[in-house]
Amino acid sequence: MYDALPGVMHHLKGLYREVLECNDFMHSLVKEEVESHKERWEEGDAPRDFIDFYLDQIAKTKNDLTSTFNEDNLVQTAADLLLGGMDTVATTLCWGFCYLLNHPDVQENSYKEINAVLGPSRTITYNDRIKLPYTNAVLHEILRFSNTTGVGPLRTCSQDISVLGFPIPKGTLVLPNNHSVLYDPDFWETPRKFNPRHFLDSEDNFVSNEAFIPFSTGRRTCVGESLAQMELFIVFTSLVRGFRFQLPEGVEEVSLDYVLGGTRHPLPFEIHAIPR
Ligand code: HEM
Structure with missing residues:
Protein backbone atom coordinates (compact mmCIF):
# COMPACT_ATOMS: atom_id res chain seq x y z
CA MET A 1 0.00 0.00 0.00
CA MET A 86 15.12 -6.81 15.54
CA ASP A 87 11.66 -7.11 17.05
CA THR A 88 11.12 -10.67 15.77
CA VAL A 89 14.19 -12.15 17.46
CA ALA A 90 13.87 -10.09 20.68
CA THR A 91 10.16 -10.96 21.04
CA THR A 92 10.75 -14.67 20.37
CA LEU A 93 13.38 -14.66 23.15
CA CYS A 94 10.95 -12.93 25.52
CA TRP A 95 8.37 -15.64 24.81
CA GLY A 96 11.07 -18.26 25.38
CA PHE A 97 11.67 -16.94 28.90
CA CYS A 98 7.91 -16.88 29.62
CA TYR A 99 7.79 -20.58 28.74
CA LEU A 100 10.87 -21.38 30.84
CA LEU A 101 9.27 -19.65 33.83
CA ASN A 102 6.09 -21.69 33.40
CA HIS A 103 8.02 -24.94 32.77
CA PRO A 104 10.95 -25.06 35.25
CA ASP A 105 11.53 -28.73 34.33
CA VAL A 106 12.30 -27.71 30.72
CA GLN A 107 14.71 -25.02 31.93
CA GLU A 108 16.48 -27.51 34.23
CA ASN A 109 16.78 -30.22 31.52
CA SER A 110 18.18 -27.70 29.09
CA TYR A 111 20.66 -26.32 31.64
CA LYS A 112 21.86 -29.84 32.53
CA GLU A 113 22.39 -30.70 28.86
CA ILE A 114 24.29 -27.47 28.10
CA ASN A 115 26.45 -27.77 31.20
CA ALA A 116 27.21 -31.47 30.62
CA VAL A 117 28.17 -30.99 26.96
CA LEU A 118 29.80 -27.53 26.96
CA GLY A 119 30.87 -27.05 30.56
CA PRO A 120 30.44 -23.78 32.46
CA SER A 121 32.59 -21.45 30.38
CA ARG A 122 33.42 -22.72 26.88
CA THR A 123 32.43 -20.29 24.10
CA ILE A 124 29.16 -21.41 22.50
CA THR A 125 28.95 -21.66 18.70
CA TYR A 126 25.97 -22.40 16.44
CA ASN A 127 27.48 -25.79 15.50
CA ASP A 128 27.00 -26.87 19.12
CA ARG A 129 23.26 -27.27 18.49
CA ILE A 130 23.98 -30.69 16.97
CA LYS A 131 25.36 -31.83 20.35
CA LEU A 132 22.42 -30.31 22.23
CA PRO A 133 19.29 -32.02 20.82
CA TYR A 134 17.08 -31.17 23.81
CA THR A 135 17.99 -27.46 23.82
CA ASN A 136 17.60 -27.37 20.04
CA ALA A 137 14.12 -28.90 20.44
CA VAL A 138 13.24 -26.30 23.11
CA LEU A 139 14.22 -23.47 20.76
CA HIS A 140 12.21 -24.93 17.88
CA GLU A 141 9.21 -25.29 20.18
CA ILE A 142 9.64 -21.66 21.33
CA LEU A 143 9.54 -20.57 17.67
CA ARG A 144 6.51 -22.77 16.93
CA PHE A 145 4.47 -22.00 20.03
CA SER A 146 5.16 -18.24 20.08
CA ASN A 147 4.51 -17.77 16.36
CA THR A 148 5.73 -14.23 16.83
CA THR A 149 4.73 -12.98 13.39
CA GLY A 150 1.21 -14.48 13.57
CA VAL A 151 0.38 -14.30 9.88
CA GLY A 152 2.78 -13.64 7.02
CA PRO A 153 2.75 -10.26 5.21
CA LEU A 154 0.25 -9.60 2.42
CA ARG A 155 1.45 -10.85 -0.96
CA THR A 156 -0.02 -10.37 -4.44
CA CYS A 157 -0.21 -13.36 -6.78
CA SER A 158 1.98 -12.63 -9.81
CA GLN A 159 0.26 -15.24 -12.03
CA ASP A 160 -2.83 -17.48 -12.16
CA ILE A 161 -2.20 -20.54 -10.00
CA SER A 162 -4.11 -23.38 -8.42
CA VAL A 163 -3.52 -24.54 -4.84
CA LEU A 164 -5.06 -27.88 -3.80
CA GLY A 165 -7.51 -27.47 -6.67
CA PHE A 166 -8.55 -23.91 -5.67
CA PRO A 167 -7.93 -21.40 -8.48
CA ILE A 168 -6.18 -18.19 -7.34
CA PRO A 169 -6.19 -15.58 -10.13
CA LYS A 170 -3.28 -13.25 -10.82
CA GLY A 171 -3.54 -10.08 -8.69
CA THR A 172 -5.27 -11.79 -5.71
CA LEU A 173 -4.08 -10.54 -2.32
CA VAL A 174 -2.93 -13.50 -0.22
CA LEU A 175 -2.46 -13.43 3.56
CA PRO A 176 -0.72 -16.68 4.57
CA ASN A 177 -2.05 -18.02 7.86
CA ASN A 178 1.13 -19.61 9.27
CA HIS A 179 -0.65 -20.00 12.61
CA SER A 180 -3.00 -22.68 11.23
CA VAL A 181 0.04 -24.77 10.23
CA LEU A 182 2.04 -24.21 13.43
CA TYR A 183 -0.99 -25.31 15.48
CA ASP A 184 -2.30 -27.99 13.07
CA PRO A 185 -3.46 -31.00 15.17
CA ASP A 186 -2.62 -33.33 12.25
CA PHE A 187 1.07 -32.44 12.64
CA TRP A 188 1.54 -31.74 16.36
CA GLU A 189 0.71 -34.10 19.21
CA THR A 190 -0.28 -31.30 21.61
CA PRO A 191 -0.55 -28.21 19.37
CA ARG A 192 -1.89 -25.89 22.07
CA LYS A 193 0.71 -26.87 24.69
CA PHE A 194 4.36 -25.88 24.94
CA ASN A 195 6.02 -29.24 24.41
CA PRO A 196 9.66 -29.62 23.27
CA ARG A 197 8.95 -33.34 22.61
CA HIS A 198 7.37 -32.20 19.34
CA PHE A 199 10.96 -32.10 18.08
CA LEU A 200 12.36 -35.25 19.75
CA ASP A 201 12.01 -38.91 18.81
CA SER A 202 11.65 -41.77 21.31
CA GLU A 203 15.45 -41.90 21.68
CA ASP A 204 15.69 -38.15 22.34
CA ASN A 205 17.23 -37.36 18.95
CA PHE A 206 16.24 -34.03 17.40
CA VAL A 207 13.64 -34.45 14.64
CA SER A 208 12.31 -31.73 12.42
CA ASN A 209 8.66 -31.40 11.31
CA GLU A 210 7.42 -30.24 7.91
CA ALA A 211 4.79 -28.05 9.60
CA PHE A 212 7.51 -26.02 11.34
CA ILE A 213 7.13 -22.80 9.33
CA PRO A 214 7.59 -19.82 11.71
CA PHE A 215 9.74 -18.26 8.96
CA SER A 216 7.08 -19.07 6.36
CA THR A 217 7.93 -21.19 3.32
CA GLY A 218 8.52 -20.98 -0.42
CA ARG A 219 10.41 -18.43 -2.47
CA ARG A 220 9.57 -15.46 -0.23
CA THR A 221 10.49 -17.20 2.99
CA CYS A 222 12.27 -15.06 5.65
CA VAL A 223 15.70 -14.01 4.38
CA GLY A 224 16.98 -13.74 7.96
CA GLU A 225 16.08 -17.30 9.03
CA SER A 226 19.62 -18.63 9.50
CA LEU A 227 20.78 -15.44 11.24
CA ALA A 228 17.74 -15.55 13.54
CA GLN A 229 18.28 -19.25 14.39
CA MET A 230 21.94 -18.56 15.15
CA GLU A 231 21.22 -15.51 17.33
CA LEU A 232 18.46 -17.31 19.23
CA PHE A 233 20.63 -20.37 19.86
CA ILE A 234 23.70 -18.49 21.09
CA VAL A 235 21.85 -15.94 23.27
CA PHE A 236 19.45 -18.51 24.72
CA THR A 237 22.06 -21.16 25.59
CA SER A 238 24.43 -18.53 27.05
CA LEU A 239 21.68 -17.16 29.31
CA VAL A 240 20.36 -20.57 30.39
CA ARG A 241 23.89 -21.70 31.21
CA GLY A 242 24.65 -18.54 33.20
CA PHE A 243 21.40 -17.99 35.15
CA ARG A 244 18.48 -19.75 36.78
CA PHE A 245 15.33 -17.85 35.79
CA GLN A 246 12.58 -17.71 38.40
CA LEU A 247 9.21 -16.11 38.99
CA PRO A 248 9.01 -13.56 41.81
CA GLU A 249 7.79 -15.02 45.09
CA GLY A 250 4.05 -15.56 45.21
CA VAL A 251 3.61 -15.53 41.41
CA GLU A 252 2.40 -18.88 40.07
CA GLU A 253 2.88 -18.39 36.34
CA VAL A 254 3.35 -15.88 33.54
CA SER A 255 0.31 -14.96 31.48
CA LEU A 256 0.51 -16.14 27.88
CA ASP A 257 -1.91 -13.45 26.67
CA TYR A 258 -0.40 -11.27 23.99
CA VAL A 259 -0.42 -7.72 22.69
CA LEU A 260 -0.72 -7.51 18.92
CA GLY A 261 1.47 -4.92 17.20
CA GLY A 262 3.70 -5.66 14.22
CA THR A 263 4.40 -8.91 16.09
CA ARG A 264 2.71 -10.79 18.96
CA HIS A 265 4.30 -9.52 22.20
CA PRO A 266 3.95 -11.03 25.67
CA LEU A 267 2.48 -8.76 28.35
CA PRO A 268 5.13 -7.18 30.63
CA PHE A 269 6.32 -9.72 33.22
CA GLU A 270 8.82 -9.80 36.08
CA ILE A 271 11.67 -12.30 35.97
CA HIS A 272 14.43 -13.04 38.48
CA ALA A 273 17.81 -14.09 37.06
CA ILE A 274 19.93 -15.88 39.68
CA PRO A 275 23.58 -16.45 38.64
CA ARG A 276 24.44 -20.22 38.49
C1 HEM B 1 12.48 -15.16 15.13
C2 HEM B 1 12.86 -14.41 14.15
C3 HEM B 1 12.12 -14.22 12.85
C4 HEM B 1 10.89 -14.67 12.44
C5 HEM B 1 9.90 -15.51 13.23
C6 HEM B 1 10.68 -14.18 11.08
C7 HEM B 1 9.55 -14.45 10.30
C8 HEM B 1 9.36 -13.98 9.03
C9 HEM B 1 8.19 -14.27 8.22
C10 HEM B 1 7.02 -15.16 8.64
C11 HEM B 1 8.36 -13.61 7.04
C12 HEM B 1 7.36 -13.59 5.86
C13 HEM B 1 7.80 -14.48 4.72
C14 HEM B 1 6.72 -14.56 3.65
O1 HEM B 1 6.22 -13.54 3.23
O2 HEM B 1 6.37 -15.67 3.27
C15 HEM B 1 9.60 -12.88 7.10
C16 HEM B 1 10.09 -12.07 6.11
C17 HEM B 1 11.23 -11.33 6.21
N1 HEM B 1 12.16 -11.37 7.22
FE1 HEM B 1 12.03 -12.48 8.90
N2 HEM B 1 11.78 -13.45 10.69
C18 HEM B 1 12.68 -13.45 11.72
C19 HEM B 1 13.95 -12.87 11.74
C20 HEM B 1 14.46 -12.09 10.73
C21 HEM B 1 15.80 -11.52 10.70
C22 HEM B 1 16.88 -11.74 11.78
C23 HEM B 1 15.89 -10.77 9.56
C24 HEM B 1 17.03 -9.95 9.00
C25 HEM B 1 18.21 -9.85 9.48
C26 HEM B 1 14.62 -10.88 8.87
C27 HEM B 1 14.30 -10.24 7.68
C28 HEM B 1 13.17 -10.47 6.94
C29 HEM B 1 12.87 -9.82 5.68
C30 HEM B 1 13.74 -8.74 5.00
C31 HEM B 1 11.68 -10.36 5.21
C32 HEM B 1 10.95 -10.04 3.91
C33 HEM B 1 11.42 -11.04 2.84
C34 HEM B 1 10.77 -10.81 1.49
O3 HEM B 1 9.88 -9.99 1.38
O4 HEM B 1 11.15 -11.49 0.55
N3 HEM B 1 13.78 -11.70 9.59
N4 HEM B 1 10.20 -13.14 8.33
Missing part, protein backbone atom coordinates in the same frame (compact mmCIF):
# COMPACT_ATOMS: atom_id res chain seq x y z
CA TYR A 2 2.83 2.39 0.94
CA ASP A 3 4.57 1.61 -2.37
CA ALA A 4 1.35 1.93 -4.34
CA LEU A 5 0.18 5.19 -2.73
CA PRO A 6 3.25 6.92 -1.30
CA GLY A 7 1.87 10.46 -1.75
CA VAL A 8 -1.53 9.71 -0.20
CA MET A 9 -0.08 7.80 2.77
CA HIS A 10 1.91 10.85 3.86
CA HIS A 11 -1.34 12.87 4.24
CA LEU A 12 -3.16 10.32 6.43
CA LYS A 13 -3.60 11.27 10.09
CA GLY A 14 -3.15 9.27 13.29
CA LEU A 15 -1.35 5.98 13.54
CA TYR A 16 -0.36 5.87 9.84
CA ARG A 17 1.43 9.19 10.27
CA GLU A 18 3.25 7.94 13.33
CA VAL A 19 4.33 4.79 11.48
CA LEU A 20 5.57 6.83 8.52
CA GLU A 21 7.47 9.20 10.83
CA CYS A 22 9.16 6.21 12.50
CA ASN A 23 9.99 4.87 9.03
CA ASP A 24 11.54 8.22 8.02
CA PHE A 25 13.51 8.32 11.29
CA MET A 26 14.90 4.84 10.70
CA HIS A 27 15.86 5.75 7.13
CA SER A 28 17.71 8.84 8.37
CA LEU A 29 19.69 6.70 10.85
CA VAL A 30 20.62 4.25 8.10
CA LYS A 31 21.58 7.12 5.77
CA GLU A 32 23.97 8.47 8.43
CA GLU A 33 25.51 5.00 8.73
CA VAL A 34 25.91 4.76 4.94
CA GLU A 35 27.60 8.17 4.87
CA SER A 36 30.07 7.22 7.60
CA HIS A 37 30.84 3.96 5.74
CA LYS A 38 31.50 5.95 2.57
CA GLU A 39 33.92 8.23 4.40
CA ARG A 40 35.87 5.24 5.75
CA TRP A 41 35.73 3.10 2.60
CA GLU A 42 37.74 3.31 -0.59
CA GLU A 43 37.38 1.27 -3.80
CA GLY A 44 39.50 -1.88 -3.46
CA ASP A 45 39.14 -2.09 0.36
CA ALA A 46 37.98 -5.47 1.68
CA PRO A 47 34.26 -5.11 2.64
CA ARG A 48 33.59 -5.54 6.37
CA ASP A 49 29.81 -5.66 6.49
CA PHE A 50 26.59 -5.53 4.47
CA ILE A 51 26.84 -1.79 3.72
CA ASP A 52 30.43 -2.17 2.49
CA PHE A 53 29.45 -5.10 0.24
CA TYR A 54 26.57 -3.09 -1.18
CA LEU A 55 28.76 0.00 -1.76
CA ASP A 56 31.27 -2.28 -3.49
CA GLN A 57 28.50 -3.60 -5.74
CA ILE A 58 27.34 -0.05 -6.58
CA ALA A 59 30.92 0.78 -7.61
CA LYS A 60 31.25 -2.39 -9.72
CA THR A 61 27.98 -1.77 -11.59
CA LYS A 62 28.20 2.00 -12.01
CA ASN A 63 28.39 1.70 -15.82
CA ASP A 64 25.52 -0.79 -16.05
CA LEU A 65 22.34 1.18 -16.81
CA THR A 66 20.13 -1.79 -15.88
CA SER A 67 21.68 -2.20 -12.40
CA THR A 68 19.38 -1.75 -9.38
CA PHE A 69 22.33 -1.19 -7.02
CA ASN A 70 22.10 2.41 -5.87
CA GLU A 71 22.12 4.29 -2.56
CA ASP A 72 18.32 4.58 -2.24
CA ASN A 73 18.00 0.82 -2.58
CA LEU A 74 20.88 0.29 -0.14
CA VAL A 75 19.11 2.41 2.51
CA GLN A 76 15.78 0.63 1.94
CA THR A 77 17.38 -2.84 2.03
CA ALA A 78 19.34 -2.12 5.21
CA ALA A 79 16.18 -0.67 6.82
CA ASP A 80 14.20 -3.80 5.75
CA LEU A 81 16.79 -6.02 7.44
CA LEU A 82 16.68 -3.94 10.63
CA LEU A 83 12.90 -3.90 10.67
CA GLY A 84 12.60 -7.62 9.90
CA GLY A 85 15.36 -8.70 12.25
